[in-house]
Amino acid sequence: MVIQQVMVQGDLLAKLGTMQNMDGSFSIKKMYLHLIPQHPKVPWKSLALQQNIHPQVKFILWLAMQNRLATVDRLQMIGIQAPMACVFCHGSIETHAHLFFECHVTGALWLRLLTWLGHIRNRGDAKHELQWVCMAKRKNGLGAIISWAYAMTVYVIWRERNLLRFEKSTYDEDRVSREITLHIHIRGPNLRKWRKPLSLLSLYP
Numbered sequence: 001m002v003i004q005q006v007m008v009q010g011d012l013l014a015k016l017g018t019m020q021n022m023d024g025s026f027s028i029k030k031m032y033l034h035l036i037p038q039h040p041k042v043p044w045k046s047l048a049l050q051q052n053i054h055p056q057v058k059f060i061l062w063l064a065m066q067n068r069l070a071t072v073d074r075l076q077m078i079g080i081q082a083p084m085a086c087v088f089c090h091g092s093i094e095t096h097a098h099l100f101f102e103c104h105v106t107g108a109l110w111l112r113l114l115t116w117l118g119h120i121r122n123r124g125d126a127k128h129e130l131q132w133v134c135m136a137k138r139k140n141g142l143g144a145i146i147s148w149a150y151a152m153t154v155y156v157i158w159r160e161r162n163l164l165r166f167e168k169s170t171y172d173e174d175r176v177s178r179e180i181t182l183h184i185h186i187r188g189p190n191l192r193k194w195r196k197p198l199s200l201l202s203l204y205p
């Protein structure tokens with residue numbers, strides 16, 4: 001019991017030691033930082049927190065980044081039955097990774113936008129694409145546009161998925177790619193960093 005008390009006191013003193021300023025005075029700021037929960041840093045955080053994104057887009061992106069959108073594989077895990085096939089290609093089970101953008105239909109939209117942005121390449125799996133976008137975002141104005149296009153594409157794919165699944169609508173890659181690029185062209189001129197790279201892009205992909 002006494003040993004336990006000594007250990008607790010020792011632990012407390014060690015903790016208090018980390019909350020001191022250089023001159024030995026107590027730092028409220030350091031104590032506050034000590035008390036708030038420390039979560040591991042996630043690479044996509046800056047992507048979801050970027051400015052000038054519509055809150056609706058941000059919300060869907062935030063859920064998607066945490067794999068929390070209600071895709072059918074997740075619904076099945078909690079006992080909700082729904083047709084399993086991807087509504088875009090009808091050839092695979094709908095999962096987060098498949099929708100963003102391992103599916104050849106949604107992947108074609110993403111590649112079309114990337115080509116418009118000057119990046120002609122094959123697409124990787126969902127994890128690779130997310131990492132690539134996070135890296136691109138840090139670089140320059142074009143990187144910021146790429147990350148914005150990614151956020152919009154995730155949002156639009158999820159919206160189109162719901163329309164296809166619940167309202168039997170039709171998907172048109174031309175329509176959605178124009179919608180995304182139009183948003184970028186409208187938003188861009190107000191953002192200093194975007195102006196130059198945007199002026200080099202064609203109107204539509």
Ligand SMILES: [Zn+2]
Pocket residue numbers: 086087088089090091092098103104105
């Ligand atoms: Zn598919």
